[in-house]
Amino acid sequence: SPPPPSPPPPSPPPPSPPPSPPSPPPSPPSPPAPPFPPPAPSVYRFIFDQIRYPYKDSVQLAEVRLYGPNDPQFERPLPVAFVTDAGGTGPSPNKREFPDQVIDGDDSTKWLRDGIVSGGPCELTFTLPSPFYVEAYSFTTANDNEGRDPTHWRFGYVDIDGSFVQLSETTQHVPPTGFHQSRQTSYGIFYVVMPPPAPAPPPRPRLPPGIGDLSGRAFSTIEFHFTAVRGFLGVAAPDNGISLAEIVLRNRAGSFIQVSRATVSGGQSPFGEGPTNLIDAVLTNKWFEPRTPTPANPVIVRLQFPDALLGTYEFFTAEQQKRDPISWTVYAVEPSLTGESDVLFLLSGATNVLPPTGEGSRGESYGDTGFFTSPPPPPGATVPSPPPGVLAPSLPPGSAYPPPPPDPPFAPPGLVAVPVGDVFEFQFTGVRAATNGISLAEILLLDSRGTRVPAFEAVVFDQQAEDSPDGEGPENVVDSLITTQWVDLRTPTLELPVRVRIFLTRVQHIDSYTFWPAFTNPERDPKSWRFGVVRGAGGGAGGRRLSEDQWGGTFFQLTTEVDQTPPYGTYGSTSDRPVPPAPPPPPLPPPS
Secondary structure, X not given: OOOOOOOOOOOOOOOOOOOOOOOOOOOOOOOOOOOOOOOOOOEEEEEEEEEOOHHHOEEEEOEXXXXXXXXXXXXXXXXOOEEEEEEOOEEOOOHHHOHHHXXXXXXXXXEEEEOOOOOOOEEEEEEOOOOOOOOEEEEEOOOOOHHHOEEEXXXXXXXXXXXXXXXXXXXXXXXXXXXXXXXXXXXXXXXXXXXXXXXXXXXXXXXXXXOOOHHHOEEEEEEEEEEEEOOEOOEOOOOXXXXXXXXXXXXXXXXXXXXXXXXXXOOOOOOOOOHHHHHOOOOOOOEEEOOOOOOOOOEEEEEEEEEEEEEEEEEEOOOOHHHOEEEXXXXXXXXXXXXXXXXXXXXXXXXXXXXXXOXXXXXXXXXXXXXXXXXXXXXXXXXXXXXXOOOOOOOOOOOOOOOOOOOOOOOXXXXXXXXXXXXXXXXXXXXXXXXXXXXXXXXXXXXXOOOEOOEEXXXXXXXXXXXXOOXXXXXXXXXXXXXXXXXXXXXXXXXXXXXXXXXXXXXXXXOEEEEEOOOOOHHHOEEEEEEEEEEOOOOHHHOOOOOHHHOOOEEEEEEEEOOOOOOOOOEEOXXXXXXXXXXXXXXXXXXX
């Protein structure tokens, strides 16, 4: 028989599977979901603590508007379901002055609540139709009685348990000021959570070194910083206030300075007792400011007037002795010289002055006080008066200011020169150093009252473009800014002076002049020069100025100064040189 079949060969073992990749690390747990924001409140509350004049004892507003977070221009006030009030001594007896008046959209209606001083803080509570976040709010003043404007308040919401949760507080706020301008006027926007305050402005710059003797400088603005009042038995209460009937200024010649404007920083004067009463020449009117001045929080009175050389000032008392100022500091002001802040120049001060006292002392003068007095007197002493013979008599009660003295007449031909004209010239012949050029901040021409004469242009003879750096041309000496300067890189000499011609807006008599040195390089300060009047020039008030390479007219020298250095004084313009009159204008062309 055939042999049995052979068994099949064994199958090869299956291949080993490839190794598995390592398993990834376990994922971290998911972060917890952010918490839900707290539910928006639906009830908000203002708590009013103080008003402008506490003796009014009532608080009032015309409108209150609440704004949500989706209204960046604050144009859509949130709807309010109803408004309630509480606190003080009770609601207004006038039914037209209830709390719902602040949401009626009518600035001529108002809400009023009595007794904010005698009965405690007053509340104004707003209930919204549904919960909503409030981001900002605004107030509108009522139609009358600025003394009831709120100045200190708290804002927050009413929690579900009825407690008040404060979100912000506003203190010592100055509402819109000036009776007719401030009524039915918005306070502006207040944020519920106030943004961080802006950085404090830089301190007002003080007088730069080398600027000179201020008694020879013309100013148009001064400030009195009152720091203390007499009080009752020597004690000034916080609501004592300060008051005066009049402030009179005189220039260096003793003539009255016509003050055009009086203002008080942050003033809160009642209607009819504002700072304009200080300059109305009526001693029966008064200025009253309810804030009591202290050294930390002075009451600042600013007076503005045409440029003048300052001589003296005089205070007149008002009706209540306790409000008489006894300590103050006086500053001259160069407004907005840097374009950002004013420059204050400390002139003088007085401490613990004894005002007029006793019967008949109201409406009386403190006496004339020099703007440039020595250090403040000891306690109880009055400020010393300037030397006799310099000052004009005090202003009689109720009288008007006398007119200033007239300018000297024009000089007749061939006689002693009186510098009268509309074009004047300085010929600078020397500076402190011999190789650095010349510079000045300002050239001031002054009339017989010590008032700066306005000039509309200054040019430099034979000046090339490369002689003055950009922005430092001669126009800077007549721009009324001591922070700008004129620089000419040519160094003047006696043989080759640097000539600056000043063009006035009209024909004027020039009594004196002075310079403000530049602040950058004292080696460029002029030390020698000639000054004179120009006759027959084709410019100034007489017409169109000739081009700089065709200077018209003739220079007539009036004075010469040599070896002068800052601080510059005031230099007179008189001379014994005859100056001919200006030539007559050319005849008009015949009609065509």
